[in-house]
Structures are given as C-alpha cells and as structure tokens.
Amino acid sequence: MADILLRDGYIITMDAQRRVFKLGSVAIEGDRISAVGKEVRERADVVIDASGKAVLPGTINAHTHLSMTLLRGVADDMPLMEWLENKIWPIERNLKGQDCYAGAMLGCLEMIKSGTTCFADQYFFMKDVANAVEEAGIRGVLSYGIIERDDPERRKSELQAGEKLVKECHGTANGRILTMFGPHASYTCSPECLMQVKELAKKYKVGIHTHISESQDEVERVTKKYGRRPVEHLDAIGFLGPEVLAAHCVWLTEQEISILRERGVKPVHSPVSNMKTASGVAPVPEMLAAGIPVALGTDGAASNNALDMFNEMKFAALLNKVHKLDPTAVPAQAVLEMATINGAIALGLQDEIGSLEVGKKADVLLVDLKKPHFVPLYNVVSHLVYNAVGSDVDTVIVDGEVVMREREVLTVDEDKVLEEAQKASGGLLACWEAIR
Amino acid sequence: MADILLRDGYIITMDAQRRVFKLGSVAIEGDRISAVGKEVRERADVVIDASGKAVLPGTINAHTHLSMTLLRGVADDMPLMEWLENKIWPIERNLKGQDCYAGAMLGCLEMIKSGTTCFADQYFFMKDVANAVEEAGIRGVLSYGIIERDDPERRKSELQAGEKLVKECHGTANGRILTMFGPHASYTCSPECLMQVKELAKKYKVGIHTHISESQDEVERVTKKYGRRPVEHLDAIGFLGPEVLAAHCVWLTEQEISILRERGVKPVHSPVSNMKTASGVAPVPEMLAAGIPVALGTDGAASNNALDMFNEMKFAALLNKVHKLDPTAVPAQAVLEMATINGAIALGLQDEIGSLEVGKKADVLLVDLKKPHFVPLYNVVSHLVYNAVGSDVDTVIVDGEVVMREREVLTVDEDKVLEEAQKASGGLLACWEAIR
Numbered sequence: 001m002a003d004i005l006l007r008d009g010y011i012i013t014m015d016a017q018r019r020v021f022k023l024g025s026v027a028i029e030g031d032r033i034s035a036v037g038k039e040v041r042e043r044a045d046v047v048i049d050a051s052g053k054a055v056l057p058g059t060i061n062a063h064t065h066l067s068m069t070l071l072r073g074v075a076d077d078m079p080l081m082e083w084l085e086n087k088i089w090p091i092e093r094n095l096k097g098q099d100c101y102a103g104a105m106l107g108c109l110e111m112i113k114s115g116t117t118c119f120a121d122q123y124f125f126m127k128d129v130a131n132a133v134e135e136a137g138i139r140g141v142l143s144y145g146i147i148e149r150d151d152p153e154r155r156k157s158e159l160q161a162g163e164k165l166v167k168e169c170h171g172t173a174n175g176r177i178l179t180m181f182g183p184h185a186s187y188t189c190s191p192e193c194l195m196q197v198k199e200l201a202k203k204y205k206v207g208i209h210t211h212i213s214e215s216q217d218e219v220e221r222v223t224k225k226y227g228r229r230p231v232e233h234l235d236a237i238g239f240l241g242p243e244v245l246a247a248h249c250v251w252l253t254e255q256e257i258s259i260l261r262e263r264g265v266k267p268v269h270s271p272v273s274n275m276k277t278a279s280g281v282a283p284v285p286e287m288l289a290a291g292i293p294v295a296l297g298t299d300g301a302a303s304n305n306a307l308d309m310f311n312e313m314k315f316a317a318l319l320n321k322v323h324k325l326d327p328t329a330v331p332a333q334a335v336l337e338m339a340t341i342n343g344a345i346a347l348g349l350q351d352e353i354g355s356l357e358v359g360k361k362a363d364v365l366l367v368d369l370k371k372p373h374f375v376p377l378y379n380v381v382s383h384l385v386y387n388a389v390g391s392d393v394d395t396v397i398v399d400g401e402v403v404m405r406e407r408e409v410l411t412v413d414e415d416k417v418l419e420e421a422q423k424a425s426g427g428l429l430a431c432w433e434a435i436r
Numbered sequence: 437m438a439d440i441l442l443r444d445g446y447i448i449t450m451d452a453q454r455r456v457f458k459l460g461s462v463a464i465e466g467d468r469i470s471a472v473g474k475e476v477r478e479r480a481d482v483v484i485d486a487s488g489k490a491v492l493p494g495t496i497n498a499h500t501h502l503s504m505t506l507l508r509g510v511a512d513d514m515p516l517m518e519w520l521e522n523k524i525w526p527i528e529r530n531l532k533g534q535d536c537y538a539g540a541m542l543g544c545l546e547m548i549k550s551g552t553t554c555f556a557d558q559y560f561f562m563k564d565v566a567n568a569v570e571e572a573g574i575r576g577v578l579s580y581g582i583i584e585r586d587d588p589e590r591r592k593s594e595l596q597a598g599e600k601l602v603k604e605c606h607g608t609a610n611g612r613i614l615t616m617f618g619p620h621a622s623y624t625c626s627p628e629c630l631m632q633v634k635e636l637a638k639k640y641k642v643g644i645h646t647h648i649s650e651s652q653d654e655v656e657r658v659t660k661k662y663g664r665r666p667v668e669h670l671d672a673i674g675f676l677g678p679e680v681l682a683a684h685c686v687w688l689t690e691q692e693i694s695i696l697r698e699r700g701v702k703p704v705h706s707p708v709s710n711m712k713t714a715s716g717v718a719p720v721p722e723m724l725a726a727g728i729p730v731a732l733g734t735d736g737a738a739s740n741n742a743l744d745m746f747n748e749m750k751f752a753a754l755l756n757k758v759h760k761l762d763p764t765a766v767p768a769q770a771v772l773e774m775a776t777i778n779g780a781i782a783l784g785l786q787d788e789i790g791s792l793e794v795g796k797k798a799d800v801l802l803v804d805l806k807k808p809h810f811v812p813l814y815n816v817v818s819h820l821v822y823n824a825v826g827s828d829v830d831t832v833i834v835d836g837e838v839v840m841r842e843r844e845v846l847t848v849d850e851d852k853v854l855e856e857a858q859k860a861s862g863g864l865l866a867c868w869e870a871i872r
Contacts, residue, residue, distance in 0.1 A: 072812060072819075076767070106808055109808045216761075274758060275757055276753075276754055279758075279761075281758060306809050306822070308825075311747075317513075318712055321713075322717060324714065329714070332513060372546035372854065373546050375861075376508060376510075376858050377858065386509065386740070389826070421811050422812050426812065
C-alpha cells in the first residue's frame with residue numbers, strides 16, 4: 001500500500017527513454033517512488049487526482065545564492081562593477097546569520113511556489129540557510145562561498161568555514177541537505193586555495209560549486225594573472241573534474257569546451273542573469289552537442305530577479321535560438337532535461353532525483369494545465385517550456401512529503417516569511433544608508 | 437460620485453511626469469478616469485481596496501495575431517520557412533470564421549487574465565474577432581491581413597475585405613473596437629497595393645498595421661526585388677507616415693532608423709517571437725535614443741507561445757542588454773513605457789489610454805504585490821518588469837467595466853471558451869492531417 005498516489009495525470013517521466021504516459025499514475029511509499037506508469041493499481045492513504053495536470057520531476061535550480069532574495073530589485077540596470085562595488089558588496093558586508101535565514105526562507109518559499117524541489121546554493125551563513133531548508137521541506141545542496149583575495153590568513157579561515165558546513169550539515173534532514181565546497185572563482189581564489197578545496201572535497205566525498213568564465217572581464221583578469229584563460233588555467237593546476245559544478249561558462253573557446261567535456265565538469269546555464277548583467281551568451285548548443293549535460297539555474301535574485309525555473313526554461317530555449325539565429329537550437333525537450341535530469345547529474349544525484357522512476361526520491365510536481373495559455377493541448381513539453389510560469393504549479397512533493405497542495409504551502413507560514421524578509425532587507429538597507 | 441474607486445494602492449500613473457503615488461487612489465466615472473492621486477476623496481458605488489497592490493494602466497499588446505492561439509504549441513523549434521510552409525500555412529488554409537472566433541475568445545481570455553486591456557491584431561475573419569472582442573469586454577484595434585502575392589484580382593478582393601472591416605466595425609462597442617488596414621508586408625504586397633491601402637487609410641482616418649524587416653530573408657527578398665532595403669523601399673514609394681504601425685523592425689540600418697523617426701512610423705518590438713523564430717534582435721536602444729516611442733507586442737501565440745505582456749517586458753529588458761553587452765540598456769522604466777504609453781502612441785490613442793490621467797478611458801490593472809517574488813518591495817517598476825507574470829494581475833478594468841475581479845473573469849464562461857478553442861483547434865489539425 002502506497003502513502004500517496006497521483007492518479008490519472010499526464011506523466012512526464014524524464015527517464016532514460018523519456019517516456020510519457022498520457023493517462024498514468026505515480027505511487028509514493030515513504031520518501032521514494034514505488035510505481036510509475038499506465039497500469040499502477042496500488043491503493044494509497046492519500047489519493048491525489050492528477051487529471052488535467054502534468055506530473056513531472058521537480059525542477060532543479062543548479063545555481064543560486066538564495067539569501068540574495070533580500071537584495072531583489074534593490075539595484076537594476078547598472079554596470080556590473082558599479083552594481084557590485086557600490087550596491088551589492090557594501091550591503092552584504094552587514095549581513096548577519098538571521099538575515100541569511102530570513103532571505104533563505106523567502107527563497108525556499110518562492111522556489112516551492114514555482115515548482116523547484118532542489119537547489120544548489122553558494123553563499124554565507126550557510127548553517128542558517130540549512131535551518132531554512134530543513135524547515136521549508138525543500139532539498140538543498142549548500143556550499144559556503146570561499147573568497148580568498150590573496151590573503152593566506154583569510155584562506156585558512158575560509159576553508160575552515162567551508163569544512164565546518166560540510167561536517168555539520170552534509171546528509172542531515174533525512175538526506176535533504178547535502179553540501180559542497182564553494183570556492184567563488186579563479187579570480188578570487190588562488191591555485192593553492194583551489195587545490196586545497198579539491199583535496200577537502202575528495203576527503204569528504206562532496207562536490208565543488210564554483211563560477212567559471214561568467215564575464216569577459218573575468219577572462220581578461222585570469223589571463224593577465226595566470227597567462228591562461230579560466231578553463232585552461234583551472235585544468236593546468238589540476239582542479240577540474242566530474243565533481244566540479246561550474247556556474248555560467250559563458251566565454252569558452254572550442255578548446256575549453258573540449259576540456260570541460262574531458263574532465264566531466266558540470267556547467268550550469270543561467271540565461272536570465274547572464275542577460276541582466278549583460279555578461280554574454282553561453283555556448284549551450286555546442287556544449288550539448290559535445291555531450292555535456294548542461295544544467296540550468298537562476299543565479300541569485302539580485303540578478304534575475306526571480307527564482308522561477310519555468311521562466312528560466314523559456315529564456316534558455318529562446319536566448320540560444322536568437323544568438324545562433326537558428327530556431328532549432330536547444331529545443332523544448334532539451335530545456336526540460338536541463339531543468340530536471342541534467343540538474344540531477346550536475347549535482348551527482350542522478351540516482352536519487354531528476355526523473356520519475358521507481359526507487360528514486362519522490363520529488364514531484366503537478367502543473368495545472370486547465371488554463372487559457374495551455375490551450376490547445378497537444379505537446380505538454382512545449383507548453384511547460386514556452387508557456388508555463390511558476391504559478392501554474394499546483395502541488396509540490398519533496399522527499400515524499402506534500403509541501404504545497406493547491407498552491408498552499410504547508411511547511412511554512414507564508415505571511416510571516418514575507419514579513420520577516422522585508423524586515424531583514426530593510427535593516428540591511430538602513431545599515432548601508434547609514435554608513436555610506 | 438464615482439462609479440468605482442480604487443483606494444490606497446501603489447499608483448503608477450505613466451503620465452507625462454511619470455508620477456507615482458505610494459498610497460493613492462483612482463476614481464472612475466462611466467468609462468473614464470475622474471480623479472487620480474493622493475487626495476482623492478470621492479465617494480463611489482463600488483470601492484475596491486487596492487492596498488498591497490500596484491495600480492497601473494492596462495498593458496497594450498501592440499502586435500498580435502489573436503486567433504493563432506489555436507496553433508499554440510502545434511509546431512516549435514523548426515526552421516522558419518519549414519514551419520510556415522509545412523505547418524502554419526496549410527493549417528490556416530482551412531480556417532473558418534467560427535475557428536477565428538473561438539481562437540479570439542481564447543486570446544481575449546488569456547490577455548485579460550494577464551493584464552492586457554488593448555491589443556492590435558492583424559488576421560482573417562476579423563468580424564468574428566470583433567464579436568469576440570465585444571463579448572469579452574477588451575479593447576481591440578483590428579485589421580484584416582491583406583496578402584496580395586502579385587495577383588491584381590486578389591489585391592482587389594483583399595482591399596475590399598480590409599475596407600469592409602473598417603466600415604462595419606470601426607468605433608463599435610462604445611468605441612472599444614477600432615480598426616486599421618493591415619497590408620501584411622512589403623514582400624507580400626506590391627507598391628500599388630500598399631499605396632491604395634494608404635489612400636484608403638487616409639479616407640477612413642485609420643492607421644495601417646504592417647510588418648517591416650522581421651528577418652534577414654525578408655530584407656534580401658525586398659532588396660532583390662526593388663533594389664532597396666524594406667524601410668528605404670517603403671519610403672521611396674511614399675508609404676511611410678505616422679499612421680504606420682510597424683511590427684518587428686529587426687534589421688534596420690542607421691539610415692533606416694532615421695527614416696522611421698522622420699516619418700513618425702511606430703515600431704513594435706516583439707522580443708519573444710523574434711527569439712523563437714531566431715529572426716534577430718531589433719535595435720531598440722537606438723530607436724529609443726532617436727526618440728522613437730517603440731511599443732511592445734507578443735506577436736501570435738504560434739511563435740511566442742504566450743500572450744503575456746509581463747513576460748514580454750522581462751524579455752524586452754533583458755534581450756537588449758545582452759545583445760549590446762550593456763546592462764544599462766533599456767531599463768525597467770523604459771520597458772514599462774513601451775508596454776503602456778508607447779503602445780497608446782503607436783495606436784494613435786495617446787489621448788485615450790496608456791496612462792492613468794483624468795479624462796482618459798479607464799483601462800486599469802491591479803497587480804497583487806503580496807507574493808514571495810515581490811519581496812522585498814522597494815522599486816515597484818523593477819518588480820513589474822523583472823518579476824511579475826500575468827497571473828499576478830488581480831483585477832482588470834476596461835472602459836470603466838470590471839472584466840476580471842480577484843482573477844475571476846466576469847465577461848465570459850472560461851470553461852466554455854477553453855473547450856471550444858480546443859475543439860476548433862482539433863478540427864483544424866484533423867483537416868490538415870487528412871489532406872497532407
């Protein structure tokens with residue numbers, strides 16, 4: 001007997017054969033999927049009518065800075081360095097753990113309401129973020145953002161902070177909370193720092209979440225300092241490997257794409273952020289053609305400004321088409337893969353999440369298709385990529401628990417989360433106004 | 437005494453000074469706005485609490501083909517000509533008036549639910565579209581799509597069809613339905629045809645809705661045939677003027693931008709469609725810098741695939757940034773202008789709609805700001821452009837009538853509209869399957 005049965009839905013499995021069941025069911029026992037398909041006859045404690053709804057794996061936001069929800073809309077339409085140096089960084093200097101908790105709760109709420117069940121985060125006060133993840137009932141792969149800035153003392157304390165997070169939080173909350181090491185980038189961390197991170201990641205058997213080649217400026221800085229472009233530099237020092245989750249990967253040569261493939265690096269495409277900061281367009285069609293399982297992420301809310309993976313999917317499909325002047329580039333099916341199974345692969349969780357298959361964790365969405373923008377209904381995958389928005393998600397299940405039902409989030413007090421986030425953000429801005 | 441009072445909202449007027457009232461009100465008498473501001477003390481029959489909501493002019497979708505909602509998601513990710521010749525055009529050949537009515541009702545419903553109060557349409561069976569517009573309670577500027585294809589007989593019947601629409605429908609439904617002439621483009625209509633349209637438009641004092649320089653292929657065809665690029669060609673024959681609403685305007689030289697400005701042509705930017713068909717990126721920053729009031733439109737649902745102007749705004753802001761590698765390009769305020777007051781200017785309706793000002797038609801939206809993706813709340817314009825989606829619209833007023841209240845559309849039976857559109861679309865596809 002199952003705990004939950006999702007009955008008579010349009011099941012998009014994202015399994016190896018990308019099977020779709022037009023009128024199928026998904027059964028859940030405990031935290032795992034126990035049956036998927038047309039002929040699921042199990043009885044269950046809770047039966048959810050999925051007719052008129054798409055049933056799909058929860059989306060995986062493979063790169064964000066969750067607590068930056070607090071800086072959403074605080075500054076837009078500015079040159080990148082002016083934005084960072086005059087706005088984002090000065091405000092961040094006053095961050096406290098309680099702020100990051102409030103921002104993370106807001107982010108978890110927004111992600112649940114838009115159908116994200118797992119995210120990869122890199123930021124500060126990550127124990128507070130872990131507390132929010134545990135409470136909200138979402139799945140998170142957390143890393144402390146290590147920024148060294150040529151200071152060996154700072155390196156030591158930063159590595160300790162990264163290690164502390166891994167030791168304290170990895171595998172907690174029934175395994176919903178996992179960790180990585182989070183060296184910020186090759187222009188903010190020395191080769192020594194990066195290689196110490198690599199050793200630590202090996203020791204703790206966790207991944208590494210970093211940024212690679214986001215902007216032309218970064219490529220120039222790294223090339224000037226190390227005589228090589230970022231990917232070449234990171235490869236030369238022996239840093240790259242299948243455990244490396246690489247945000248952005250915008251400015252890559254053909255040679256660098258080959259290196260990423262050979263080393264098994266996992267790039268994360270963040271089209272909205274790349275567009276908003278005017279960083280450039282990642283060579284996604286080339287990476288996919290090379291067999292690299294590119295994932296998808298929103299980046300932080302300060303540069304997006306949403307955490308809506310459905311919105312991100314539409315941008316991923318369209319940006320790459322216009323950039324190549326090729327309407328066949330990155331079709332809808334490939335985009336849905338980026339947002340689900342590729343995200344799981346990127347986080348090393350392909351045996352646990354990313355598709356609806358027996359034995360996998362039950363991270364499942366119901367998307368309500370009975371809306372004007374989904375009519376006529378022929379190709380559900382096309383609709384999910386080109387028409388769906390986060391608010392079309394009706395029900396969200398994470399780790400076998402229903403965390404949202406008919407758009408009501410069951411794990412947190414929504415009003416309280418909004419209020420406390422607004423307060424925390426206001427406090428940060430007041431500090432910043434006072435000191436500048 | 438007012439009929440409707442929207443009280444204590446965050447009022448974004450989009451008037452000449454772009455005034456914003458953080459806690460203001462809007463009063464409506466009959467079909468027009470009777471008061472706007474902080475100190476509105478009028479009594480009203482219906483008082484709507486707008487606290488926690490943004491109150492703004494309805495968005496104006498300045499270019500679409502409404503009934504193409506029936507072809508939404510039928511074919512994606514295909515080369516443009518293959519898509520048109522093997523899918524869209526063969527299916528369209530079987531279109532009947534009742535199909536266009538069903539598709540237009542679906543489109544009106546989708547637009548109302550996403551906060552569009554006025555749209556400019558170019559398609560076929562436009563009397564049926566007018567019926568849908570009248571019923572749904574939205575405002576529409578309708579044109580019959582004139583396609584000549586070097587056939588003088590066809591030219592004559594097409595011009596008659598265009599003239600018939602103008603005669604029958606212009607100014608009907610309390611003025612909610614207006615008309616234009618709709619010559620498709622300079623590669624599908626001869627100079628003779630275009631100049632006859634211009635004469636007719638002058639005679640009936642209506643505008644002209646056409647497509648200009650959507651794709652490189654179009655530029656090549658026109659240049660080959662007439663020895664000039666599209667804008668130069670249209671200027672040389674004397675076609676261009678302030679009454680011309682020009683969809684797309686993607687491939688323009690500096691010289692062509694100057695011509696558009698000098699002639700007062702009204703370009704409509706459709707970023708999503710241009711991206712999906714991989715047509716290219718319009719020089720929006722250059723046109724805005726030249727003082728051209730660029731408007732915004734979704735194009736038809738077959739190439740978008742939504743009719744959501746909030747979604748379109750985010751794309752407009754971001755596409756132009758990444759294309760120029762300039763994060764300051766097309767800031768949020770400029771985008772909101774494109775979607776409201778510029779749309780009104782483009783349709784020659786700047787004295788009637790596009791802003792919240794005393795004496796203008798009451799086309800007004802309430803957007804619910806009490807949602808995770810609008811927290812923290814500092815810059816409402818930024819949030820509307822970078823975070824809002826159509827489903828955040830709570831209430832819609834058109835011509836002084838409440839057509840949607842708390843997301844319930846009051847003018848049409850939503851279930852029936854969805855059902856009939858699905859049926860009409862199914863019929864079209866069945867015809868097409870049978871004949872190919």
